[in-house]
Amino acid sequence: MFSDFRNENWQDLKCRVEAEPLPRSVYQHFENTASAYPDKEAWHFIDTETSRTWSQALELVDRAAAALHLLGAREGDHVAIMATNIEEFPTLWLALARIGAAMVPVNARYSPVEVDYALTTSDAKFFLIEDELCSVLEKLVHKAIPNERLIIIGGKGPSGYTRWRSLVGAATGVISPVATPDPERVLNLQYTSGTTGFAKACMLPHSYWLICALTHHQIAATDLARMYANTSFYYMINQRMLVQAMFSGDCLVFPKTPTTSCFIDHLVDYNLDYCTPLLGLMKQSERDKDRAHHVRISMSGLGDMSRGEQSAFHRRFHFPVQNIYGMTEYGVATYVPAHQIIELEDTGTIGFPAPFREVRIFDENGIPVASGEHGEICVRGTGMLKGYYGNKQATRDAFRGKYFRTGDIGWQDERGLFFLVGRSKDMVRRASENVPCVEVETALRLMPEIVEAAVIPVPDPVTEEEVKAYVQLKPGLTPENVPPEVIFAHCETRLAPFKMPRYLEYRLAFELTETFRVQKKKLKSESADLISGSFDWKAKKWL
Template structure:
C-alpha cells in the first residue's frame, strides 16, 4: 500500500464525501482522486518518467495536494520547497535535485526562468493560477490533458517518493530520500495514535512544504478518509479561532508559536471550540507554561511530538489518555524503535543524557547524492539524530538540547552558518557569528554579532537589506550587534557559549 493507492481506496468508500475545502472550493474524494489521476497522466504526456524529480514551490492550496499525490502516482519524486526562498536558496536545491519540471505560481515563474539559465528545466515550468506566462504550461492544461481512468502501477516499497531538503550542520541543504513506505507507514501510525476517523475535520495552516504538515495533517487526514480545511498560511490567531468554530475543526497541528499567540488572544473565551478534540505541537521546544495556559483556556491537553525530516518525520508522540508529563516528547510511535546512546552507541541508563537514535519504517533511505553523510548518519543500522535526550523509568523521552547551533524560529529551522556566510560576503563585514536568542512569541530569534572592517560604517538596516536578496525573510537577523572582537580559541574556533554570555 502507498499514499495514492490508499486515497484511491477512500474515493471508492466515500466518493461523495468532502476531502478538501479551500475558501469556496470543495473537492470530494471522488473528485480529488480523479484530479490526481488526470494530472499524473498529464505529467507523463509532457515527458515525466518514473524517478524524475518534480519541484513543488507552492503555498497551501488544493493544487499542492493534487500535485504531490499525482507525482507519487506517476512514480516521480516530489521535491517540495518553501516558495519564499530566494534565487540563491532555490538555485542550490535545483542544482542538486535537477528537477525535470517545476510546479509553481505565476509570481515565481520569472524566478525559475532565471534559474533555468544555469540549471535546465527540461520539461518546462507549470504555472498554477490565472496569470499567463510565455513559455510556461498552464496547470489546468496539463491536468485536462490526462485521463481520470489513468491506472498507476504499484511502486516498490523502497522506491523514493519525496525528496525533502533539510539544512545540515554545515548549512548546505541535503535531500532526505523518503520512500513510499516511509510516508505511508508514518501517516497511518500517526493517524492511529491520534485516533483519526472519517468524521474528523483537520485544519492545514502549517506549511505543506514541510514534512510535519505533510504527515501530521495532509497525509494522515486523507488516509483516514477525513476532511481537510486548507488555509494558504498563518494570518493570526483570530483567523484560527474563526475557522475552529465555523468549520467545527476536530484536529489541529501547529508549532508552539501559533499556540502561544492563540492563548493570548483577548477574546478566546467568546468562541465555541467544543468540536476541537486534538491539538498537537512540535518542530520546536514548547515552554512548560504554554502547556499550562492552553489547558486552562481550552480545557484539554496540548500534545507534543518529536521527529525530523529524515524520519518522515514523526518518531514519538504523547499518547492520548496517557500520563501527562509536561516537557516530555512522549513515547515512540508503533513500529519505531528509539534508543538513547553514548558516543560509542552504547545504550545509557534511565535518566542519563545521550543521543537519540532511531530505527524503523519511517527512517529515510539516505541523503540524495551524499553517500558519506548517509553512511555516517545511518551507522550501525540506526539513524543518528544529533539531538540529546533522556528517557525516564516509564519510557517517556525528554529532549535536553537540539542539534548543535540550530535555531528554531516559529517552528522553522535556521542554521547559523548559512547566515554567517551571507554576512561574510558584505564588503564592510570582517567577521560574523550568529546565534539564537529566546523570544516569547517565536521561540527563538536570530542575533548576529558583526565585526566590521576598519573604517567601515554600516547600519543594521543596511545589513538586513543586504541579506534580503540572499536569505528567506525568516532567516534575516532580527537583532544585529556590532562588536570589536569575537571570542575564539587559539586555533580560531568560535566560542559560541561565550557569545551567549554577551547577550
C-alpha cells in the same frame, strides 16, 4: 474539553499497529480510500471555497498524472513544485505518486538563491510554480530548468511559459501508466534545515508516508472527521495529514496562507476536530470564540514549553495538546498517549516510543546510557529516510549504525518516558521554522565589508527563538561606514524572510578555536541578556 480517548497501553498499541497490513504505495492507499469513501469530502480550500469528494479528488489526480505524462515526466523523475496552499499542490503530489516520480517541494518563501539551490541540488527535471510567485524566476542565476519544462500554475505571471491548465486540457483522453507499487520507491526529496549546515534533501519513500500517517491515525485514539492543515503543504506535516486522512476518509481543510490571526476562526467556522497549534496564539487577546470549537485533539512538539505553559494553553483553548517528538528524517519517534495527556502535561516529556520506532540514548562514544543519564537521542525503524540525496557524507554522518542521530540531547526515566533536554545542533528554532546558523553566516560573509560572522539563537516569548548575528568588519571600517541598514539589505537578497537576523551586534574580533572557528559558547555565555546592546531590525533601533 474532549477526553473520551481510547485507553490503550503504549506497548499494546505499538504491537497492534505494527502488525497491521499497509498498502504498498501512497497512490494505492488513495485509490482504496476513494473506493471505500467515494462521497465523503476529501479536502476543502478555504480561500476559494473549493471542495472535492474522495472520488472527485481521484479523478482530478488521474487527470494531473496524464498531464504530467504528456509533459514528459516519467518514473524516477524529480519534479519541483513551488506553491502556496492551492489545490494543485496536493493534486500534483498524488499524481507523482501514481506515475512513480518524486516531488521536490520548494518553500514559497525562499529567496532566489535558495530556489536555485533546491533546483540544482535535487536534479529536478521539471519545475511547476504558482503564478503569484513567478517574480523569483527572473532572479535565478543557474537556470537549472529550461523554459519548456517550467510550468506556471494559474492565469497570471509572465508570458512565454506553458500553463498548467492548458496542459491538463491537452491531456484529455490520455491515461498515464501506474507505477508498480513499491513501498521503498522515493516519493519526496524533502529539504530540511533540521540539521547543521545547508538544507539537505531527505529521500522519503512511500513507506515513510504510510507508516507516519498510520501512526498518527492510531495515536490520536479517537475518531476524527475534519483536520486543519494549518501549515504550508511544503512541509511534511500537511502531506502526512493528507495520507492520515485516507485511513478513514477524513477531510483536510486548507487555508491558502496559514496565520495565527485566523486560526481560531477557522477551527470554529469549519467545524474542525484536529489541528497543530501555534505558540503565537497565546499572545493574542482572549475571546469567547477561543473555546467555541470542536477540536478533539491537537498534535504539536510542545515539549520545549516551560512548566505551566502547556496547561495554560489547554485551559485557555480547551483542547488537549498531544506531545510528539519527530523530525523530517524519521517522522515521529515518541508520543504522549492521548489518555495520558493531562496526567503528563507540564512535565516536559516527549512520551514513549511510537510504532515502528526504537529510540535509544547514547553517549558520545556510542554506548547506551543508563536511565536518568543524558545523551544523544537516536532513532531507528522501518519507513525512515533512505539518506540525503546527492550527499553521501551527510548520510554517513547522520547515522550511528542503523540509528539516526537526531543531534538532540535527552534522557529516559524508569517508566520508559523520554525527555528532551535541548537541541545540540547549530540552529535557531524560530516560529516552527528551523534556521541553520551556517546559512545566515555564509550570507553575511558574502558581504565584502564583513570578514567574519557568527549567528546564535536568543530566546523570544513569541517565536521561541530569534536570530542574532555578530559581525566583524574589515580593518578600517566602522559601523558608521557599514550601518545595520546596509547589512540587513544585503541579507534580504540572499535569505528567506524567516531566516533574516533580527538582532545585530558589531565585534572588533572573535575568540576562535584551534581550528579557527568562532567560539559560540563564549558568545552565548557572555551575558544573561544577549539582546541588550544589539540593533533590533524589527524595532529599527538600538537596544
